Amino acid sequence: MILIKYGELNTKKDNIKYFIKSLTRNIKEKLKDYNIIITSNRAHTYIDYNDNEEEIINILKTIPGIHSFTIATKCKTDIDDIKNKTKEIVQNINFKTFKIDTKRSYKEFEYNTPQINNILGGVVLKSKDNINVNVHNPELTITVEVRQDNTYIYYKEEKGLGGFPQGVGGKSLVMISGGIDSPVAAFQAIKKGIKIECIYFEALPHTSLSARQKVIDLVKKLEVYTTYPIKIHIINFTKIQEDIYKNCDKEYTITIMRRIMYEIAEQLSKKIKATSIINGESIGQVASQTQESIRTINEVTNFPILRPCIFMDKLDIIKISKEIDTYNISILPYEDCCTIFVPTHPVIKPTIKKAKEEQSKLNYDIKEIIDNRLIIKTNKKEYSQLL
Numbered sequence: 597m598i599l600i601k602y603g604e605l606n607t608k609k610d611n612i613k614y615f616i617k618s619l620t621r622n623i624k625e626k627l628k629d630y631n632i633i634i635t636s637n638r639a640h641t642y643i644d645y646n647d648n649e650e651e652i653i654n655i656l657k658t659i660p661g662i663h664s665f666t667i668a669t670k671c672k673t674d675i676d677d678i679k680n681k682t683k684e685i686v687q688n689i690n691f692k693t694f695k696i697d698t699k700r701s702y703k704e705f706e707y708n709t710p711q712i713n714n715i716l717g718g719v720v721l722k723s724k725d726n727i728n729v730n731v732h733n734p735e736l737t738i739t740v741e742v743r744q745d746n747t748y749i750y751y752k753e754e755k756g757l758g759g760f761p762q763g764v765g766g767k768s769l770v771m772i773s774g775g776i777d778s779p780v781a782a783f784q785a786i787k788k789g790i791k792i793e794c795i796y797f798e799a800l801p802h803t804s805l806s807a808r809q810k811v812i813d814l815v816k817k818l819e820v821y822t823t824y825p826i827k828i829h830i831i832n833f834t835k836i837q838e839d840i841y842k843n844c845d846k847e848y849t850i851t852i853m854r855r856i857m858y859e860i861a862e863q864l865s866k867k868i869k870a871t872s873i874i875n876g877e878s879i880g881q882v883a884s885q886t887q888e889s890i891r892t893i894n895e896v897t898n899f900p901i902l903r904p905c906i907f908m909d910k911l912d913i914i915k916i917s918k919e920i921d922t923y924n925i926s927i928l929p930y931e932d933c934c935t936i937f938v939p940t941h942p943v944i945k946p947t948i949k950k951a952k953e954e955q956s957k958l959n960y961d962i963k964e965i966i967d968n969r970l971i972i973k974t975n976k977k978e979y980s981q982l983l
Contacts (some may be wrong), residue, residue, distance in 0.1 A: 600641040603663020610936040618761035625823040662756030667746040693730035702744040703927040722929040760789030778874030779922040784904035799933040807930040844954040847943040872900040883942035
């Protein structure tokens, strides 16, 4: 069987039942094609299975809310059965030093923790030649959890994603581009239990359908960590971007573009009942991500803007993008609308007053823009126009 540990979920106290119920539901959904039995309590979730161990393990590594898990052997809470199972387990493991780590939640058991450690240590020493006990730095730690119903024995722990189960963190709209940062920001949100939809701004024919496909492929990578298809709301930004370039101060084109994107994202968030907007901004990385730029751009909305990457080093962002397999897609050479019409010297300390003056030169209808968006679900063979 597999024994799942909760980690950060244990901090939830009175709400832990809700979090565990959500996690169990997500595990069942992700493993619905496998012959398993799932049981949960406040300490652990247990998965009984007959086969497909490697596949199940790989799937569990993609489920938010799991701190760690281990392959465990279940036996009766009986000292003879525990001894026999421990002896069986160590037969196929190569090690020179070991220790027994007993966790005895069932206090009425006839042996206390030090006694169980000593008894099982003796069993292991007798079962193999040339091994020794090392309680400080062992090659092998055998953990024995003694509970009233059953006892669980395990020795190897796999790391999970951590965070919170999908759905417990509400819903957010992710401003996704074809770059490295925004998919990482989306992944960080998913890890914290936030359900996401994405908004992508394109400016055909200045951008290409290959750039759109790049974003779709990035979202497919993110869906590995969800139990639902992620909607992509594609906004036709061509006319607005052309008007900005023709009518506004060139140094302010990026600032105005981002302000309008935020206005659109806010209205779409309200329409889809999202409670925040997420983006991949990282402080100082480009001209629009200085503190002054962020303040001036953010001025158009009172909606919560979450920036998971804001203080992250670029190399750390790249590292995560490689771990979630989005990096090689992100570096494909297809421009999105944030990389076209870029001025030679974009303003790095824009003022709200000047931004408002420049933006007032434009005429656009946000409702019309949102109504004419294209909605894509990546699990559909055909893209559909939904108004």
